[in-house]
Amino acid sequence: MKPIVHVPNSVLTTPASPVTVFDGKLAKLISEMEETLLATVNPKGVGLAATQVGVSIRLFLTKPNQRAKIRVFINPEIIKKSDEVTDGVPERGNKLEGCLSIPNVWGKVRRTSSLTLRYQDATGTVHQEEFSGFLATIIQHETDHVNGVLFTQRVLEQQEKLFQVATDENGDELLEEIKI
Numbered sequence: 001m002k003p004i005v006h007v008p009n010s011v012l013t014t015p016a017s018p019v020t021v022f023d024g025k026l027a028k029l030i031s032e033m034e035e036t037l038l039a040t041v042n043p044k045g046v047g048l049a050a051t052q053v054g055v056s057i058r059l060f061l062t063k064p065n066q067r068a069k070i071r072v073f074i075n076p077e078i079i080k081k082s083d084e085v086t087d088g089v090p091e092r093g094n095k096l097e098g099c100l101s102i103p104n105v106w107g108k109v110r111r112t113s114s115l116t117l118r119y120q121d122a123t124g125t126v127h128q129e130e131f132s133g134f135l136a137t138i139i140q141h142e143t144d145h146v147n148g149v150l151f152t153q154r155v156l157e158q159q160e161k162l163f164q165v166a167t168d169e170n171g172d173e174l175l176e177e178i179k180i
């Protein structure tokens with residue numbers, strides 16, 4: 001398992017390098033990232049980029065729900081986006097996006113509702129696949145990570161609000177707007 005790095009670590013805002021060698025070292029990193037992703041709680045992670053564990057390469061994992069198998073995406077390139085956009089995170093009640101590297105901060109990000117992605121798997125084989133819904137949102141979030149872009153930047157670009165987790169007088173969690 002590898003520890004998750006948090007803002008303001010510069011690895012999170014620096015574009016990552018392409019993966020050129022598909023070897024045992026890469027397989028070990030993928031395995032460690034899988035362990036890290038599976039160990040996340042509150043919130044439960046649905047994606048993890050190599051940059052989030054301090055490794056500046058173009059690699060991320062997805063696991064959109066408990067039953068889903070972890071998928072590996074290397075050297076991702078979004079080659080087509082739909083015209084339709086989401087109103088925040090599909091399949092989530094409050095529509096807010098978060099990030100394991102920015103704990104307790106949430107915001108609404110409008111993203112393309114479907115896309116076509118070209119990527120490589122852990123063996124280096126090239127794939128091209130269409131994605132939609134929640135998985136398309138995760139892929140865009142994680143692709144942003146390997147490009148050095150954080151979701152908070154997208155929130156601000158779209159003139160939306162950021163929220164932080166707080167507690168009320170009864171000790172219950174709530175979201176309060178972050179004034180910028």
